[in-house]
Amino acid sequence: MSLAREGALGRTWIIARAQSSGRGRHGRHWVSPPGNLYASLLLIDEVPMRHAPQLGFVAGIALAKALRKCAAHEYLRLKWPNDILFDGAKLAGILLESAELPDGRFACVIGFGVNCAAAPRDLPYRATALAEIGAPSRSPEDVLLHLSDAIVGALARFAGGADFETIRAEWLSLAAGLGAPIKVDTAKESFSGIFRTIDSSGRLIVDTTNSTRIIEAGDVWLAPQTGSFA
Structure with a gap:
């Protein structure tokens, strides 16, 4: 968010090779070793403030599409509100942060964390990585290439918040645990x-x-x- 306050333009990607202070939802510590993807997309005035929480679903379907291309596997599901699962194990997560800037612009940062080379252990749930499931494309660069394309399409379908129903339908088609x-x-x-x-x-x-x-x-x-x- 500091880049936004310094005047950075929207749709700017920020990439890290590793994170010493990785952060998940509710400020939880997230293990962030080298070899995985840690990427954040800065959006400026992309949507009205009231539609900002829906960007998590836009990001979810974009990331699922990207990971399906990398994994060459259809068995990927979205878990509310922000996880990507492979066969029930967490493969990736999304973190959303937003703020009104001093100059009146509205900034959102969508953080993406993808287990490419390795998954964290000692968690209260199962986790996996692209390398562990035998994905043909498993490098952070491969994932980011597909993700950057997919997010452009998803944002276009979202239409600045005017068409969440399309995003909602896509998200539900990939939802884990629906009806269960x-x-x-x-x-x-x-x-x-x-x-x-x-x-x-x-x-x-x-x-x-x-x-x-x-x-x-x-x-x-x-x-x-x-x-x-x-």
């Missing part, structure tokens, strides 16, 4: 239910035994192979 049991952890509670859909704002819609819940922020856990969390 999930567990949701929010800042205040944990509960289980059926992942029904995402709404016109990108919020998670979950049917529980007693009600339909609308979630703006949280962590989603897919049901194990038993089909329940019991």
Whole structure:
């Protein structure tokens, strides 16, 4: 975001070979060794502020498209709100940050982290890497090449926030756990239910035994192979 405050133009890519202070959602530390892709895309006045959260879904379908080309495999899924899974294991993640600049411009930074050479261990969930799944194209450069093309197309379809319905439909076609049991952890509670859909704002819609819940922020856990969390 510092580049934006210094006057950088929109659609600028910032690439790192490794990160000593990698950051995930909610400020969590993220292991960032060399050999993986760590890229951020700066957008300036790309969308009105109210549509900024939807850019995460735009980025998700673009990254999924890029990784399908690299992996030569269709079994990639999107997990709400910002993960890319291969056979249930995390392959990549997205982080969104936005701010109004002192000069009145609105900046968004979309951060992409892709496990190309190696995946972090000792996590509370499974993770994998392009090298581990035998992807024909597995270098950070290959991924970035496909991603930079895919994001241009996805942003065009989004039309500055005017056509989230197209993005929503694409995202749902790749959604992990749709129609199945999930567990949701929010800042205040944990509960289980059926992942029904995402709404016109990108919020998670979950049917529980007693009600339909609308979630703006949280962590989603897919049901194990038993089909329940019991």
